[in-house]
Amino acid sequence: MQNESALSRLFPHGLAIAFLVLWTALAVNPAMRDVWWAENVPAMGVFLLLAATYRVFRFSNRAYALMACWLFIHTIGGHYTFANVPFGFVTDLFGFERNHFDRLGHFSIGLYAFPIAELLTRKNLAKPLIIRLFALFAIMALAAGYEIIEWWAAELAGGEAGIEFLGSQGDVWDAQKDMLCDTLGAVTALALFAFSGIKPDRA
Template identity: 80%
Template sequence: MKNESALSRRFPHLLAAAFAIFWTIMAVNPVMRDVWWAENIPIMAVFLLLVATYRLFRFSNLAYVLMACWLVLHTIGGHYTFANVPFDFVTDLFGFERNHFDRVGHYSIGFYAFPIAEYLTRKNLARPVVAYLFGLFAIMALAAGYEIVEWWYAVTAGGEAGIEFLGSQGDIWDAQSDMLCDTLGAVTALVLFFFSGIKPERRVGLGNQ
């Protein structure tokens, strides 16, 4: 990354600043504040983790863009609640019976397979096939875990807040469909990673000094 342009080097900072502004705007007057908190805790955790670890490991700009997709979509879902995001143009266009914005959000979760594979590859911690499989399986495990959290919150909170956070919209296969979308997003991200050309970083040893 030594030959990067100044804009490319500053890209993660600009992207982080843009997201922080967007998140702040969307934090104002959400549809349901208790659901907003439940949806935004993981957003804040992921964003702060990326900021805190930036100096330890800087991902590629493409990885940051992919990770930002979920942050943005989940922020929108937290503001409106996923079932009520203004997504009618897509629903009407394809004749869907439910609001599928949550499916798009789950699909974007799969994009985190890219930075997982990138980290393992650049740090030379795993062979390519292992990096790909670990990225895929990590997302699949995360998807299953998140569905359990959704179920737990819905049962605990109860009422309208629990229903809105669960976001099943009457679909008995909602959890399975969400996990499939996570997995498809991961497959898409790993295909992008395959063509990204990212390789292990050269380690400078005593013999190379």
Template identity: 65%
Template sequence: MRLTVTSDNFPLVLGGVFALFFGLLAINPVSRDVWIAEVIPVAFVFLLLAATYHRFRFSNVAYGLMAVWLFWHTIGGHFTFANVPFGWFSELIGAERNHFDRIGHFSVGFYAYAIAELLIRRKLAGPIVTTLFGLFFIMSIAAGYEIIEWWYAVAEGGNAGVEFLGSQGDIWDAQKDMLADTLGAIFSLVLFWWGGKRWGSR
């Protein structure tokens, strides 16, 4: 039996693919301790989206954007972010640091699209408040996550703490991560207002 992906079943198919992907990458990760810490937010977001699917169905664009972070963060959890085989990208941009985590933080900002979609479709706020709320929500999550990373690194200590923190020796790593989250949010909000009506988000 051949499965055909349509606009109606896209979120369900995407969810099934991710569940399979998640299960495969749960096998023999580089560090089980780091993997557990990294996949907790992934599992939480995925289960939240699954549980609320029938109460509020986001657009396929929103689900697609949110899936980017789910897949990306799952890969980072398997390898640890600093050790994901991403050297080709570092060579491409002439960087010594592994920027896999920076792209992951940028993709966190994609959730601003779904936030804006929820507020607009539920008529909970106007354009200005929606935009600012989506932006500030992501910025708050970014700052909160950096605090959690710091707390875990101090509490766990050792190699697991260092790998979860993922600073790779950069003292400004937290600030740069939060900037990446913010830029991702700005990008997705621009995308929402530019093409949301065309894609059924508004």
């Protein structure tokens, strides 16, 4: 039991080390350096925020694992640009007409509904139904806000960099489908949260 407890305590540290190793490796010679910066600034911001608040509020290992999904996926997308990540086996398997790695990235953003719900639950800040609705709507608002920022950034960058950062790959409904993926990720995360057994922290 002591070994299991020690492994459990070290789990977030292991994720952090794995992320930093991947981030460092993929920071070398990315496909487009300006796109790499645009994609990695938010990822590093989230990572540093989690690291800085670790001692103040330690999320469950499940929450850290779910949050790590987006960090890893976004780092890979930043290296290749999302439209050009080697994801052809999935495209061929399902007969897709475009690279859907970016959809996976958006789905992983939705998984942050789990830590949002965990924080509010453990702090006992609202009733369970309100907490779940807040987590869902927070992700949906974030998804809409990101699409607006992405549009502005693509306009400012212009040229090939703007097109690669936008990543629509010719799909006129790209923004709407991205927001749907964010929402589906949130619904999945909240379904997992419902069976997590997480309760308010005791005083």
